[in-house]
Amino acid sequence: MKPIKATLAAALGAAALLVWYWQDEQAEQQRLAAQQAAEAAQRAADAGKNTGLRDLFATPAPASSASGTQSGDAWQALNAAAAQHSGEPGEAAEPKLEPETAEQLALNDSLRRLGYHIDERYYRMPLAELRRTAASNDRQALTHLAERYLFALDGKPTEPEFEPGFAYRDAARQALQQAYLAGNLHAAAMISEAYLIERRPTDAAAWNLIAQRVGDKLSADWFLTTRDYQQLSDEQKQLAARQADTIWAQLEARKRSNG
Missing domain, CATH: 1.20.5 (Single alpha-helices involved in coiled-coils or other helix-helix interfaces)
Structure with a gap:
């Protein structure tokens, strides 16, 4: 040439x-712009709504985590905070994700102190195995079973493990109460959130007071910012306080009997 x-x-x-x-x-710029526009539209759509525990645990779930249902729903994101610290004594360490903010650090520390921890293996359990494990009063299995009921199965008839007619929300609250008694004090705030999902703000407020009593400050404070709580009347708040006293007494009695 x-x-x-x-x-x-x-x-x-x-x-x-x-x-x-x-x-x-x-x-690439167009892709990023489209992604940002979609996120902004979602934030606008969620404005004023109670979008649930997803607001508290917005960190993506670890890539290695997977459920028996292979669902991409919010229950996976709930446990990301637990994956930010190593396992409890005797358990395999989980992948560690660096917290990005002081708020996330505070949340992780709060969850550890309250006993919220779910090992990676529970994500992979089929529902039947998770139920068997929970039946042995395994705190982590009970907690994750409730999360799976609420966020992976309730109202999702296309899921392979969905059971028509099964009272997922009632079963989730029962599992969370057992998890609370087994040492996951954060379960009180999760029960409060479960009631918010059902638009039962008085019951949610009652369990929020339990969360406050056990020191779950971040979750309790978040609840106070929700529109459902802010719209409660003084009479409803007083009713919630009486319910909380009754619930607390029942929980303490069950602790003593389990003693």
């Missing part, structure tokens, strides 16, 4: 490369 032709070919090749690079950059 003559020098002038070689030079021209090289120039054209470089120009083509620049065009490709520019187009790739443009495509």
Whole structure:
């Protein structure tokens, strides 16, 4: 190839490369812009709504986590906070995700102190196995069983493990009460959230008071910001306080009997 032709070919090749690079950059910018627009639209759609524990645990779930249902729903994200610290004594360490903010650090520390922890293996359990494990009063299994009921199965008839007619929300609250008695004090706030999902704010407020008593400050404070709580009348708040006293007494009695 003559020098002038070689030079021209090289120039054209470089120009083509620049065009490709520019187009790739443009495509990436468009993708990011579309993603940001979708996130903004979702935030606008969720404004004023109680979007549940997803607001508290917004960190993506570990990539290695998987459920027996292979569901991508919110219950996976709930446990991401638990995966931010190593396992309890005698348990395999979980993947560690670096907390991004002081708020996330505070949340992780609060969850550890309250006894909220779920090992990675529970994500992979089929529902039948998870139920058997929970029946042995395994705190982690009980907690995750409730989460799976609430966020992976309730109202999702297309899920392979969905059972028509099964009272998922009642069963989830029962499992969370057992988890609470087994040492997961954060379960009180989770029960409060379960009632919020059902639009039962007085019951949610009662369990929020239990969460406050056990020191689950971050969850309890979050609940006070919800529209459902802010719309409670003084009479409803007084009713919630009386319910909380009754619930507390019942829980303490069950602790003593389990003693």
